[in-house]
Amino acid sequence: MRLALLADEKQYAELMKFGCSPQLEIIRIPVPAIVEEADIYVDLLFDNSPDRVRSWSLIGAPVLFINAVEFRVYIKDQPIILINGWPGFLEREILEAGGRPEQKEIAEKLAGLLNRKLEWVKPVPGLVSARVISMIINEAYFTIGEEVTDETSVDTAMKLGTNYPYGPFEWAEKIGHTKINTLLKLLAEENARYQPAELLTRRAGS
Numbered sequence: 001m002r003l004a005l006l007a008d009e010k011q012y013a014e015l016m017k018f019g020c021s022p023q024l025e026i027i028r029i030p031v032p033a034i035v036e037e038a039d040i041y042v043d044l045l046f047d048n049s050p051d052r053v054r055s056w057s058l059i060g061a062p063v064l065f066i067n068a069v070e071f072r073v074y075i076k077d078q079p080i081i082l083i084n085g086w087p088g089f090l091e092r093e094i095l096e097a098g099g100r101p102e103q104k105e106i107a108e109k110l111a112g113l114l115n116r117k118l119e120w121v122k123p124v125p126g127l128v129s130a131r132v133i134s135m136i137i138n139e140a141y142f143t144i145g146e147e148v149t150d151e152t153s154v155d156t157a158m159k160l161g162t163n164y165p166y167g168p169f170e171w172a173e174k175i176g177h178t179k180i181n182t183l184l185k186l187l188a189e190e191n192a193r194y195q196p197a198e199l200l201t202r203r204a205g206s
Helices: 009-015 050-059 101-113 129-145 151-162 168-175 177-188 198-203
Strands: 002-006 025-028 040-043 064-067 080-083 094-098 117-121
Touching (some): 080 101, 094 101, 129 151, 129 168, 129 177, 177 198
Parallel strands (some): 002 025, 002 040, 040 064, 094 117
């Protein structure tokens, strides 16, 4: 299988944490482009810009995985599979992705070639884990906004109490406040409980 990949160095390192099967040939490309005999395209740098969407529409990739956790994505006639490519998530043993039911088999095959397992979920903004982590981070910002405690205490309590690898504020720094805020605002369009905390929005520079 030939994979055309758009990724920065950090994303590539996380994606390759467990190595890959010799049956998988990875060709890295800097921008959306046609790669001869590519079976799958993966865009971990997807930014939802009109130019990006237009490029993929013109290419017509046979299978396209897009890191689009915080976006609604519409690319005409394109078989898109959403993947959670937020910092820290690509290095897990389980890759989270979502698409149409008939796309699950190819997603499982790619996960297997990357020595991973696949968690197949509904293809909605945030998928599952990004929604959960974002809400935890949001609640943490509400907490310090109400002057209940400080960031260090919240991080320490969450790591000790839940055995999380990071506290909410550590997660926010690792993922990026803008990504979290963008996802929450998108989700809040349908459900007000996702409305981002004012302090989080300020940290995101919005």
